Amino acid sequence: MDDELRAGPEDDGGGFDVDDWGRLTPFVGVVATLDDVQARRAVFALGETDDPRPIAMDLPQPVIWWEEDGEQAAVAVQAESHLGPDGEAMEILGLILPDGEGAVALMEDVDLVDDTDPTWRDLVTRAVDPSAADQA
Numbered sequence: 001m002d003d004e005l006r007a008g009p010e011d012d013g014g015g016f017d018v019d020d021w022g023r024l025t026p027f028v029g030v031v032a033t034l035d036d037v038q039a040r041r042a043v044f045a046l047g048e049t050d051d052p053r054p055i056a057m058d059l060p061q062p063v064i065w066w067e068e069d070g071e072q073a074a075v076a077v078q079a080e081s082h083l084g085p086d087g088e089a090m091e092i093l094g095l096i097l098p099d100g101e102g103a104v105a106l107m108e109d110v111d112l113v114d115d116t117d118p119t120w121r122d123l124v125t126r127a128v129d130p131s132a133a134d135q136a
Helices: 034-038 118-128
Strands: 050-054 061-067 070-083 089-096 102-106 110-112
Touching: 061 089, 061 102, 061 118, 070 110, 070 118
Parallel strands: none
Antiparallel strands: 050 070, 061 070, 061 110, 070 089, 089 102
């Protein structure tokens, strides 16, 4: 696996647009460690949880993330299930945002979409080019 989560032949800041999101390298098959995060192979590593497991799903996966500030486009590149201190299962996604930043979200806080979804495409376009919001 590449040492860079945001794979690309040149250093482009790790972001994506509606046409090149598929080049993002997913972290699949194992639970991430702190070393994986520090090497930028994974977005997150959780400690002090029980029964961590990777979630089998096709990655990378476009998503609409429902966060405090509203909806935001992202691409899920990591998916894990962990049992919290109360024994309840948490499904957690590692996300890459259009600007290349990483984020962590619960599966219940995202909608899985495909790259033809008009809302996802609009959110990506607005994140990549804020002036596009004025033109819409």
